[in-house]
Amino acid sequence: MWLAQRWYKKNQQKQTQSKTRLQPERKTEHKMMVRCDHCGLYFPEQEALHSGKARYCCEAHKRAEQQPR
Template sequence: MRDMRLLLLIAAIVGVFLIVRTLLLSNSRRKAPLPERLKEQGTVVRCAHCGMHVPQFEAHRSGNRMYCSREHALEDARNHQDG
């Protein structure tokens, strides 16, 4: 009878330990910091070629103008050269 109680006590301690460990692990996972990029998404610029709005960190700069892609920056530069 005494051995049975001891086994139940050990099982209870192990159970509590596992529950606490699971809670601690899920907590630390939820606290993961937001990517830096998300914070910068507030700033949006307009492509000087097609007028599309893109986040500043994704925009391509050419002189004073901003573009949605490198292709549009090159294309616009080529158009200006031809006149």
């Protein structure tokens, strides 16, 4: 009986260890946030539309800023 309990505990530990190794690690990606020069909205830099040094959240805001007033 003692041997069976010992084998069972070892087997459970191995299964637990293998499950934790198989699960992928979660990597959090921190994205740089920038501000739209037209409306002030913050959004990820990868989505920015650039015009010189200015950044815009959408094409409409980019056009609005480029039109003469």
